[in-house]
Amino acid sequence: xxxxxxxxxxxxxxxxxxxxxxxxxxxxxxxxxxxxxxxxxxxxxxxxxxxxxxxxxxxxxxxxxxxxxxxxxxxxxxxxxxxxxxxxxxxxxxxxxxxxxxxxxxxxxxxxx
Amino acid sequence: xxxxxxxxxxxxxxxxxxxxxxxxxxxxxxxxxxxxxxxxxxxxxxxxxxxxxxxxxxxxxxxxxxxxxxxxxxxxxxxxxxxxxxxxxxxxxxxxxxxxxxxxxxxxxxx
Numbered sequence: 001x002x003x004x005x006x007x008x009x010x011x012x013x014x015x016x017x018x019x020x021x022x023x024x025x026x027x028x029x030x031x032x033x034x035x036x037x038x039x040x041x042x043x044x045x046x047x048x049x050x051x052x053x054x055x056x057x058x059x060x061x062x063x064x065x066x067x068x069x070x071x072x073x074x075x076x077x078x079x080x081x082x083x084x085x086x087x088x089x090x091x092x093x094x095x096x097x098x099x100x101x102x103x104x105x106x107x108x109x110x111x112x113x
Numbered sequence: 114x115x116x117x118x119x120x121x122x123x124x125x126x127x128x129x130x131x132x133x134x135x136x137x138x139x140x141x142x143x144x145x146x147x148x149x150x151x152x153x154x155x156x157x158x159x160x161x162x163x164x165x166x167x168x169x170x171x172x173x174x175x176x177x178x179x180x181x182x183x184x185x186x187x188x189x190x191x192x193x194x195x196x197x198x199x200x201x202x203x204x205x206x207x208x209x210x211x212x213x214x215x216x217x218x219x220x221x222x223x224x
Contacts, residue, residue: 002156033211042216043157043202056210090156099145102212104156 006105018079025093037088119215136203
């Protein structure tokens with residue numbers, strides 16, 4: 001158990017809909033990262049937060065947004081969903097940004113029909 | 114951002130043989146190179162990492178080597194066991210930011 005909790009584990013929805021994925025980092029970790037994993041693209045970095053502030057952006061679509069709350073949990077919002085958004089979405093946390101171990105949750109599997 | 118290329122994408126070895134996975138990166142300023150293992154239905158987990166002031170690091174059956182001049186680093190697994198079967202990812206950070214992962218290597222160890 002990494003200590004990172006993600007909900008929901010599975011989510012099935014329709015095109016055009018909006019969903020919210022939630023992540024609780026390990027106790028004491030200030031950095032939260034979101035990654036998207038699809039079969040052909042591996043692990044794609046989406047966005048990183050550090051202590052409530054956006055720190056880095058990767059290949060995150062404009063239809064996606066995220067935030068980190070004062071209690072350090074984070075949410076990833078995916079809107080106007082398309083079939084191609086079907087993927088595993090991982091949250092990870094770390095004590096320090098970038099230069100240390102990332103602890104991954106077990107992921108949220110999103111299926112868009 | 115950092116471009117990390119990983120090879121091979123799939124690797125099948127017999128139990129007891131060695132497995133080698135290679136990655137190349139583009140940003141010469143990168144200084145931290147971890148390897149993650151992802152088992153089925155789980156999130157990736159760090160198995161070993163190396164920093165740019167070190168050329169090689171070992172942890173039991175696992176080793177990582179780094180060649181900064183050529184901008185590549187490799188994962189070596191010796192005496193492979195069936196429980197080593199998983200997807201392995203290398204990663205390198207763009208300067209100061211989050212890790213960029215390779216596309217993964219699916220390793221299958223057959224008894």
